[in-house]
Amino acid sequence: MGIMEELRDLGVDVQDGVERVVGDESLYKMMLDMFVDIVNSNPIRTEDFEGEALEELAGRVHTLKGAAGNLSISPLFKRYTEILALLRGGRPGEAKAAFGEVEPIQKNIVDCIRRNQND
Numbered sequence: 001m002g003i004m005e006e007l008r009d010l011g012v013d014v015q016d017g018v019e020r021v022v023g024d025e026s027l028y029k030m031m032l033d034m035f036v037d038i039v040n041s042n043p044i045r046t047e048d049f050e051g052e053a054l055e056e057l058a059g060r061v062h063t064l065k066g067a068a069g070n071l072s073i074s075p076l077f078k079r080y081t082e083i084l085a086l087l088r089g090g091r092p093g094e095a096k097a098a099f100g101e102v103e104p105i106q107k108n109i110v111d112c113i114r115r116n117q118n119d
Contacts, residue, residue, distance in 0.1 A: 002116070003029065003032070003112065003113065003115075003116035004025070006112045006116070007032075007073075007109065007112060007113075010075070010105075010108055010109050010112060011074055011075040011105075012071075012072060012073050012074060012075070012109065013072040013074050014028075014072070016072040017071045017072035017073070020070065020071070020072060028071070031070075031071055032071060032113045033113065033117055034067075035067050035068070035071055035073070035110075035113065036110055036113050036114060038063065038064065038067045039064065039067075039106065039110055042060040042063050042064055043060075044057065044060055044061065044064070044099060044103075046096060046099065046100060046103075049092045049093070049095055049096035049099065050092070050096070054087055054092055057087065058084060058087045058088060061080055061083050061084045061087060062084055064076065064080050065077060065080035065081055065083075065084055068080060073109060075102075075105050075109070076102060076105065076106055076109065079098060079099075079101065079102035079105070080102065082098050083095045083098045083099055083102070086098060
């Protein structure tokens with residue numbers, strides 16, 4: 001099974017993602033690799049929701065939400081949209097719980113992309 005099928009099975013709207021980059025599947029795959037870099041440079045840990053730097057955390061969540069949305073990585077986009085709203089609404093405890101649900105989904109998607117790099 002190729003990356004596109006694997007991602008589709010993980011809930012990613014790969015057809016819409018490819019359409020967002022004018023139908024260029026190789027460009028989409030390159031941008032998926034860039035998504036992994038964005039995830040790595042914007043790490044989020046559960047304990048981040050308990051600290052004082054919630055504004056900075058919201059910035060990282062916003063970055064991940066945007067990157068996921070641009071690539072139609074719907075499961076992450078939807079959850080990060082929710083997490084961002086909770087953080088901005090002063091509800092970090094609920095945001096932390098939502099992150100606990102999205103973290104394994106993100107890991108599966110990132111692992112899939114890494115496994116298929118250079119295809």
